[in-house]
Amino acid sequence: MSKQQIADIAAGGRVEGRYLVARKELRQGGRAGQFLDLTLCDSTGRVTARVWDKASVVSEQFAQGDVVQVSAMAETYRDELQLRIETIRALPPGAADPTEFLPRTKKDVGELETRLAEAVKSVGDEHLRELLLRLFRDQEFRGKFISAPGAKTLHHAYVGGLLEHTVEVVELCEKTAEVFPQLDRDLLITAAIVHDIGKTEELTWSAAFDYSDEGNLLGHLVLGERQVRQLADQIEGFPEELKLLLSHMILSHHGTGEFGSPKVPMTAEAIALHHAEDLDAKVNMFLGNIEAARQKGQRWTERHFLLNRALYVGPGEGESEE
Numbered sequence: 001m002s003k004q005q006i007a008d009i010a011a012g013g014r015v016e017g018r019y020l021v022a023r024k025e026l027r028q029g030g031r032a033g034q035f036l037d038l039t040l041c042d043s044t045g046r047v048t049a050r051v052w053d054k055a056s057v058v059s060e061q062f063a064q065g066d067v068v069q070v071s072a073m074a075e076t077y078r079d080e081l082q083l084r085i086e087t088i089r090a091l092p093p094g095a096a097d098p099t100e101f102l103p104r105t106k107k108d109v110g111e112l113e114t115r116l117a118e119a120v121k122s123v124g125d126e127h128l129r130e131l132l133l134r135l136f137r138d139q140e141f142r143g144k145f146i147s148a149p150g151a152k153t154l155h156h157a158y159v160g161g162l163l164e165h166t167v168e169v170v171e172l173c174e175k176t177a178e179v180f181p182q183l184d185r186d187l188l189i190t191a192a193i194v195h196d197i198g199k200t201e202e203l204t205w206s207a208a209f210d211y212s213d214e215g216n217l218l219g220h221l222v223l224g225e226r227q228v229r230q231l232a233d234q235i236e237g238f239p240e241e242l243k244l245l246l247s248h249m250i251l252s253h254h255g256t257g258e259f260g261s262p263k264v265p266m267t268a269e270a271i272a273l274h275h276a277e278d279l280d281a282k283v284n285m286f287l288g289n290i291e292a293a294r295q296k297g298q299r300w301t302e303r304h305f306l307l308n309r310a311l312y313v314g315p316g317e318g319e320s321e322e
Contacts (some may be wrong), residue, residue: 007044007295011081015072018091020101022046022208024064026055040070040083041208042101045292049083062090065207067098081296098207102149105160109146112160112167119170119193125186127238128246131231132193144200151199152209154306155281155288162199165280169195172276180272187242188269191249195273198224198250219260225250245269253277286311 004017023039036051036059049072051058062068068090072083105112120136123129136142150156150165173192177185201223202215214223225247232238232246249270254261255278265271285307293301293313301311 005044006040006042006047009047009074009081009083011074011076013074015070015074015083017042018067018069018096018101019047020098020208021062021064021066021068024059024062026059030055036085038085040068041103043104045103047081047083049085051085051088058088062088065098066090067096067101080302099159099205102205102209103158105156105158105164107160107164109160109163112163113146115167116163116170116193119167119174119189123186123189125190125242127232127235127242128186128190130235131228131238132190134231134235135194135197141197141200145197147205148200148203149205149209150196150281150284152203152211155284157209159205162196165284166193166196168280169273169276172280173272176272176276180268183269183272187245187249188272191246191253191269191273192276194224194228194246195250195253195277196220196224197227198222201227221251221254221260221262249273282307 004015006019009015019040019042021038022041023037025037027035027037029035030052034055036055038049038051040047040049049070068088070083070085071087072085074081074083076082117136120129120132123132136145145166146163147159148162149158150161156162156165170189170192173188174185177183177188198220202212202218202220204210204212204215228250229243229247232243245267248263248267249265252261252263252265252270253274255274256264265274285304289301289304290311290313293311299313299315301313303310
């Protein structure tokens with residue numbers, strides 16, 4: 001089977017297919033003293049794969065980010081599906097587009113763009129609206145924003161994830177502004193739209209998802225605040241206090257220094273944005289991990305390193321809850 005998708009792989013079966021090498025690590029262990037630990041992916045998911053024989057020699061034949069042709073056996077280890085690779089080789093340059101092997105949002109991108117455009121139009125403040133209009137008139141930025149993942153691994157980690165995450169945060173903030181009319185709605189919605197734009201510079205996704213040098217050294221909060229501040233400075237008459245408040249919301253939206261925010265939220269709009277962003281990210285993480293475990297027939301997920309807990313999946317198809 002030349003194009004076997006990862007989502008269709010079952011333990012005990014043979015696997016023949018083309019996959020993107022999302023992670024590659026030569027590790028110590030096994031009978032030969034070394035083994036090659038890989039994560040392979042396509043648009044339907046990810047799977048752990050191992051090379052046990054002549055690992056160091058095989059490792060020289062391809063790189064992380066390559067598309068490879070694989071022959072393997074699927075098996076389970078500690079209740080996790082993994083591939084025992086028999087042969088693996090890199091495809092010649094140009095033989096496959098690596099981006100076609102990346103996971104993608106399951107939502108309609110056109111619909112997400114429409115919902116975002118409606119949010120931009122709803123901003124009444126002339127300076128904030130002009131900032132947003134100028135931002136999305138830049139076709140290079142717009143292309144990156146629409147295609148970027150929401151993160152490398154944790155939440156919305158797929159092509160189109162940044163757009164999906166942004167729209168969800170915007171709509172959560174719209175509901176929050178209805179409940180708390182004392183909030184500056186225009187400021188809150190604008191900040192929700194731009195809070196993660198630094199990820200267009202922080203992340204790379206031409207092959208596997210990874211961090212750019214700027215992303216590693218500065219992070220998307222700083223990169224995003226810089227983008228927004230530079231754009232606001234170009235708009236005549238843009239109030240300095242409004243720039244300050246918007247910058248604060250971008251820099252504080254992770255909530256605490258532990259999670260990368262140089263400042264904690266110190267305005268009502270900033271705390272609203274932080275909790276809307278955190279809610280969307282956490283629910284996406286929960287749903288993604290629960291769905292992955294459900295596909296494996298598990299009642300509980302593995303313990304998640306960040307959430308520090310296992311998640312309840314519930315009975316599988318055909319099982320009784322009693």
